[in-house]
Amino acid sequence: MKPSRPWLAPLLSAIFFALFVGIWHLATLPTSAAVQVDPEYAALVGQAAATGTKSAMPTPGEVGAKLWEHFRDPFYDKGTNDKGIGTQLAFSIGRVLLGFSLAALVAVPLGFVIGMSPLIYKALDPFIQVLKPISPLAWMPLALYTIKDSDISAIFVIFICSLWPMLVNTAFGVANVRRDWLNVARTLEVSRLRTAFQVILPAAAPTIMTGMRISVGIAWLVIVAAEMLVGGTGIGYFVWNEWNNLSIANIISAILLIGLVGMLLDTLLARLARAVTYRE
Amino acid sequence: MTPSFLKVEGLARRFPGPAGTPGVTVFEDIHFGIEKGEFVCIIGHSGCGKTTILNVLAGLDEANDGLVIMDGREVRGPSLDRGVVFQGHALLPWLSALGNVAFGVRSRWPAWSAKQVEEHSTRYLEMVGLGPALHKKQAELSGGMKQRVGIARAFAIQPKMLLLDEPFGALDALTRGTIQDELLAIVQATHQTVFMITHDVDEAILLADKVLLMSNGPGARIAEIVEITMRRERTRNSIHHDPQYYRIRNHLVDFLVNRSKGYADDKMPDHDPRQPPVVRPGLEGGAETLPLPARTAPVAASIHPLKNLSA
Ligand SMILES: Nc1ncnc2c1ncn2[C@@H]1O[C@H](COP(=O)(O)OP(=O)(O)O)[C@@H](O)[C@H]1O
Ligand SMILES: [Mg+2]
Numbered sequence: 106m107k108p109s110r111p112w113l114a115p116l117l118s119a120i121f122f123a124l125f126v127g128i129w130h131l132a133t134l135p136t137s138a139a140v141q142v143d144p145e146y147a148a149l150v151g152q153a154a155a156t157g158t159k160s161a162m163p164t165p166g167e168v169g170a171k172l173w174e175h176f177r178d179p180f181y182d183k184g185t186n187d188k189g190i191g192t193q194l195a196f197s198i199g200r201v202l203l204g205f206s207l208a209a210l211v212a213v214p215l216g217f218v219i220g221m222s223p224l225i226y227k228a229l230d231p232f233i234q235v236l237k238p239i240s241p242l243a244w245m246p247l248a249l250y251t252i253k254d255s256d257i258s259a260i261f262v263i264f265i266c267s268l269w270p271m272l273v274n275t276a277f278g279v280a281n282v283r284r285d286w287l288n289v290a291r292t293l294e295v296s297r298l299r300t301a302f303q304v305i306l307p308a309a310a311p312t313i314m315t316g317m318r319i320s321v322g323i324a325w326l327v328i329v330a331a332e333m334l335v336g337g338t339g340i341g342y343f344v345w346n347e348w349n350n351l352s353i354a355n356i357i358s359a360i361l362l363i364g365l366v367g368m369l370l371d372t373l374l375a376r377l378a379r380a381v382t383y384r385e
Numbered sequence: 386m387t388p389s390f391l392k393v394e395g396l397a398r399r400f401p402g403p404a405g406t407p408g409v410t411v412f413e414d415i416h417f418g419i420e421k422g423e424f425v426c427i428i429g430h431s432g433c434g435k436t437t438i439l440n441v442l443a444g445l446d447e448a449n450d451g452l453v454i455m456d457g458r459e460v461r462g463p464s465l466d467r468g469v470v471f472q473g474h475a476l477l478p479w480l481s482a483l484g485n486v487a488f489g490v491r492s493r494w495p496a497w498s499a500k501q502v503e504e505h506s507t508r509y510l511e512m513v514g515l516g517p518a519l520h521k522k523q524a525e526l527s528g529g530m531k532q533r534v535g536i537a538r539a540f541a542i543q544p545k546m547l548l549l550d551e552p553f554g555a556l557d558a559l560t561r562g563t564i565q566d567e568l569l570a571i572v573q574a575t576h577q578t579v580f581m582i583t584h585d586v587d588e589a590i591l592l593a594d595k596v597l598l599m600s601n602g603p604g605a606r607i608a609e610i611v612e613i614t615m616r617r618e619r620t621r622n623s624i625h626h627d628p629q630y631y632r633i634r635n636h637l638v639d640f641l642v643n644r645s646k647g648y649a650d651d652k653m654p655d656h657d658p659r660q661p662p663v664v665r666p667g668l669e670g671g672a673e674t675l676p677l678p679a680r681t682a683p684v685a686a687s688i689h690p691l692k693n694l695s696a
Binding site for chain 2: 283285286288289291292293294295299303304307308381383384385
């Protein structure tokens with residue numbers, strides 16, 4: 106038997122991380138060689154950066170310093186274009202959770218009905234098949250036109266993109282509850298409502314949770330793009346704003362945090378999924 | 386003669402074939418009765434339609450012809466009056482053993498308090514020796530324990546009749562023996578009426594008062610009814626000492642091996658599916674065939690291959 110070495114994988118991760126940071130560091134070191142540059146580009150990014158004495162690409166140290174700055178004061182608010190990164194993340198998370206919750210409120214009951222009735226399943230299937238592959242951002246102009254509120258439009262886009270995975274998974278989970286379990290409920294004369302809540306729901310819960318996990322993942326992907334479009338607040342807007350300010354260090358900080366929050370959301374739902382999973 | 390507690394008359398089940406092809410008649414012209422407190426086993430080859438008959442008795446499936454009457458009322462749909470132990474135990478895996486039993490108990494006595502439900506459920510789980518495993522979930526239970534929970538769940542609702550579909554088929558011989566003994570003890574104590582499917586001849590002889598022999602499908606019939614003529618107080622250990630045992634056993638095995646074919650389509654003119662011959666192997670000189678006292682009026686046209694059942 107091989108001795109188990111639980112520290113091996115984290116050690117490798119640390120080495121990979123160090124390698125990555127090292128290469129990054131070397132690649133962004135200021136070089137002395139004068140390089141011919143396009144004057145317009147030089148004007149845009151600053152003379153020093155353009156000629157290569159100082160790259161516009163920050164070094165790992167600079168990004169680290171920026172991150173530290175953000176961590177020390179994440180929630181400040183100095184007007185529309187200058188809010189702490191924590192505030193911006195909170196806006197985004199709020200929109201995602203709101204849009205996602207609304208979608209769950211619609212998708213789970215509707216998925217239940219679709220899963221229980223083959224007729225309704227057949228009747229609604231063409232609509233679902235057409236609506237499902239539409240990029241949620243394609244709804245944005247329509248949402249802005251009808252709702253006339255950028256904030257609600259962003260939430261609507263999250264709602265739409267969270268809807269389909271939950272709907273399809275719930276319907277699938279409900280339709281595939283083991284015949285035997287339903288027969289148990291029937292022979293025990295358990296009412297339809299109790300069967301729905303005490304047999305079908307727990308039986309389909311793992312599948313439903315999988316749908317929720319996919320939905321939250323997509324919603325978190327989409328919110329960044331949606332906020333870039335509607336502007337105002339949120340981490341997507343923050344990224345776009347920093348692009349305009351040409352603060353690459355800020356952009357990289359935001360990218361890192363987007364990844365971390367996404368991972369947290371996924372872990373949270375994985376926990377919930379584990380709580381409703383049953384072993385057969 | 387008083388009518389049987391459970392009466393099956395002219396039962397037939399047909400499944401439609403794939404589009405365009407004629408369907409199959411799994412069984413037809415099934416007649417039998419079960420008295421109160423009687424333990425009846427049915428044996429027959431795999432696929433002859435035993436599970437289908439049990440599902441019709443349970444009310445989970447509908448027959449195409451015929452009817453089932455229990456305690457004077459026609460069976461239409463499932464009922465708490467008939468407890469079912471499923472072939473694959475069918476426990477709800479997210480509930481504990483206690484939760485599974487309580488699920489049925491709560492449905493049977495909706496007015497009971499949580500404490501009453503728990504006490505009642507616990508009592509039945511203890512009866513099948515699961516006192517120490519009340520809070521275990523399915524994944525933590527062995528095959529035998531799962532089947533015991535299934536049995537406790539069915540007994541706990543105190544049904545008028547118990548239906549068991551090969552309950553011990555998936556168990557090892559040792560466990561099967563133990564649970565057979567437990568079941569025997571409980572049934573003898575409670576005088577429960579039982580209908581049980583098995584493919585195990587010894588199990589049928591040990592447990593049953595009479596054994597229905599089902600011919601091969603399609604078009605399966607009840608070929609014979611074998612009375613188990615040994616003392617009711619038999620046990621698994623003593624049963625082999627009774628010379629009757631081997632006579633009955635040989636008769637059943639002989640049926641399964643040699644005689645289970647050819648009952649379909651009224652190919653056996655002497656066989657009246659409405660009154661399957663009652664057999665007491667080993668008594669009164671060999672495997673003698675005694676006609677059952679008439680339950681339904683004998684059909685005049687019974688020699689006719691095509692009987693009009695609806696007439
Ligand atoms: N829903 C169904 N549709 C079509 N055929 C079925 C269906 N259920 C059972 N059958 C057929 O009926 C026959 C009897 O099945 P079953 O009652 O399970 O047999 P047994 O329990 O005696 O092994 C089998 O040949 C099976 O293929
Ligand atoms: Mg079967």
